[in-house]
Amino acid sequence: MLPFFRKKRDGKPKMEGNESTVSSEELLNETSDTEGREKQIDTDLSFHPDWDVSKEDQYSFQFLNMECPPLAPNQISLSGISLQHNEEQGSVQVTAFIRSSLNKTIKLHETTLVLLDSSEQVLGRKTMDLEEAGDIPPCSSRPWNMTFSEQELFTTDIPSEGWKLAFQLKPSSRKHSLDLQNSWEQSLAEKDKHELQNMVERLDPPKPGEVNFMGLKAVQKDNGDLHVTLLIRNGSEKNVTLEQIPLQVEDADGTTVAKGGFTMNDFGIKANTSKPWTFIFPSSMVQEGEIDLSSWKAYPIQKNTAH
Structure with a gap:
């Protein structure tokens, strides 16, 4: 696995990607009661229990999580942390916060993710089982790595900054x-x-x-x-x-x-x-x-x- 962050000259980490947000109703068919809740919700950092994160990386993740904007109630977002190239394999590792403003624990499932540039052009597409990210606590932000293989990328011209990771939602088949x-x-x-x-x-x-x-x-x-x-x-x-x-x-x-x-x-x-x-x-x-x-x-x- 590649390191989470590239070293910056000033030593401070930086969010290299943008954020995409969807309704929890659309993605999970889940909502939580919004009565009495704040309209803007900050998310607490949460690591997967199997992740062994160094103190330095813990500090960096905490710093970046505080940089993320608040969410509205009943939202799930992907906030881009870093994108790193594996030149030997032709793949890229995307590290992003999976953020939830629901006031209950959620678990994601198999879903399709798209990698977009700053103009919303699709750079890559991948279907993956995000259940591996584990139980995501209420109102929390969990860093996770997602690797796009050479076959899952549509171009070799992948920018290191200004990109965005997003959920590709299926059209609803529900009756009105x-x-x-x-x-x-x-x-x-x-x-x-x-x-x-x-x-x-x-x-x-x-x-x-x-x-x-x-x-x-x-x-x-x-x-x-x-x-x-x-x-x-x-x-x-x-x-x-x-x-x-x-x-x-x-x-x-x-x-x-x-x-x-x-x-x-x-x-x-x-x-x-x-x-x-x-x-x-x-x-x-x-x-x-x-x-x-x-x-x-x-x-x-x-x-x-x-x-």
Whole structure:
């Protein structure tokens, strides 16, 4: 095995590669509860129990781990430490941190990794069993070596810096399904959950990569507030987080009857799912007088397109 680091003139180690990040839901079908957790999570250094690491290398790994940026909840990342050439074999050894922000232990499995240059061009591809990296503790960062053989590299022009190691995810084969926020999961009757799930499965799924809004119910209360329930549909293979949702509502006459912006708190829609949510327009945002809700539509203002 090659050394972990090349000696630098000033004696300080340096992260030679960049970082790539994926959702733990995409990679492992795993998430952890984000309630009460920090939005930015630092990872603690963790060595494989079979690794015999010198004090000098331990210091270097600790120094580099502190240089890594925090992760968001439910993320797995690969942070490039070093890339070293084995001239005799024509291979390269890539050392990277496998980082997890989940608050539970994880184990990786067989996966395909790609080696990319700074322009996202694929330099090499390798399928390997990362289960050998062992149990990765909660919110931790584990250094690991991955060797690309001459046959797994597509070029001999491999840069020593500015590269990136990334997971190559397979397209999801899951059916588009219902995703309920915890508050809805706890308060909604089982019958209503089943009806929603059946409706989501009957509908044509959103186009790949598309996020759209579908109206479910609109009711004006006695105090003048307008309650609009929408189905937010994520056709992407990635989880989506919405922070600001500016909405406009039109009634049966095509008249704009309500308009307003909603600030969402950690509001995510998982990959390939639809999530219902009720938006409440206070009476001050609602047009005075009679509103015909026999038919209506609501849509994000910036798109200016009905869904």
